[in-house]
Amino acid sequence: MNAILSTPRDPAVRSSPDAASPFALDLLAALGGQPKSIAPKYFYDEAGSRLFDQICDLPEYYPTRTELGILRRHAPEIAALMGPQAELVEFGAGSLTKVRLLLDAMQSPKAYLPIDISGDYLADSVRALQAQYPRLQVLPVVADYTRVFTLPTRQRQGHFEDSSVIESEAAHAQSMRVGFFPGSTIGNFTPAEAVDFFRMAAKVLQGGALLVGADLIKDPGILHAAYSDAAGVTAAFNLNLLSRANRELGANFDLAQFAHSAFYNAPLQRIEMHLMSRVRQQVALCGQSFSFEEGETLHTENSYKFTVDGLRALAMQAGFTPGPVWTDAQRLFSLHWLVAPM
Ligand SMILES: C[S@@+](CC[C@H](N)C(=O)[O-])C[C@H]1O[C@@H](n2cnc3c(N)ncnc32)[C@H](O)[C@@H]1O
Structure with missing residues (x-):
């Protein structure tokens, strides 16, 4: 798909x-x-996506509000790492709530490419985002990122057209491409699958960076x-x-x-x-x-659930170089900046 x-x-x-x-x-x-x-x-047809959003608002479900808090606190620092005119590719974008904190802090983001398997829900979410950010180039892609998929190709002028992910990169390295993978969706993979995901992301991001949210090991209660x-x-x-x-x-x-x-x-x-x-x-x-x-x-x-070093070790197996890590005061959740291999 x-x-x-x-x-x-x-x-x-x-x-x-x-x-x-x-x-x-x-x-x-x-x-x-x-x-x-x-x-x-x-899980993620339109009904499943809506139910997931309800989960995010539950008092017991600490991951969403904790990750939002980390993003809110550190968005300026993260945006500085991205530099001006970065392209943001979000894997498993869902309701596009968290990305707003990044977009607001970024300097002239060039484009935003949200990828999600839940197509109808992504379309609704993109309509709402585009209304709030009318000047942002938003290029939604309905795809399963565990299978072969394509992204729009970057043109020299900064415009996009539909083509292969791999082809798109070599020719046009004008600005940093940053992947965003929040929600600890990385935790849905077995460790071997997580390394496969990082390898796929490295191909998409060649030389850019990946910002990953990972839930930390904690009291089972x-x-x-x-x-x-x-x-x-x-x-x-x-x-x-x-x-x-x-x-x-x-x-x-x-x-x-x-x-x-x-x-x-x-x-x-x-x-x-x-x-x-x-x-x-x-x-x-x-x-x-x-x-x-x-x-x-x-x-x-x-x-x-991860330790900070455990998540970094998985990314390193795919060639990423660990950068800064941000956590909340209770160390419930972690947000990792990982530099992608060329
Ligand atoms: C746990 S939710 C996280 C949503 C949002 N990123 C957040 O942080 O709140 C996982 C999201 O990834 C999408 N997703 C799950 N598996 C996927 C896959 N294989 N390919 C593309 N999207 C996927 C789901 O539709 C859903 O929107």
């Missing part, structure tokens, strides 16, 4: 089951696997509260994966028969989210039938 946003949404397209879509293929593989496990990127909130919003977010499969793929998940489960796996230093089957049951998807035992789970998300 990769599209530069230009056409209005078409609900009819989304409502017809597509057994060959990446979501269908990965969910079929997950349900047929042992243990059952699927990548968290499939704080983590448990953050991922099993009292209002049940995280549970709804988790269960939306099944609603989405029903809506898009014609599956027949009975949501009442699955429970949200989130816990800290201390040896692996990660929160795990699962959907636990309350009963023994069968589920139909794309003409196939799958069984769940009572208590069996579909593993839907990992959220790894």
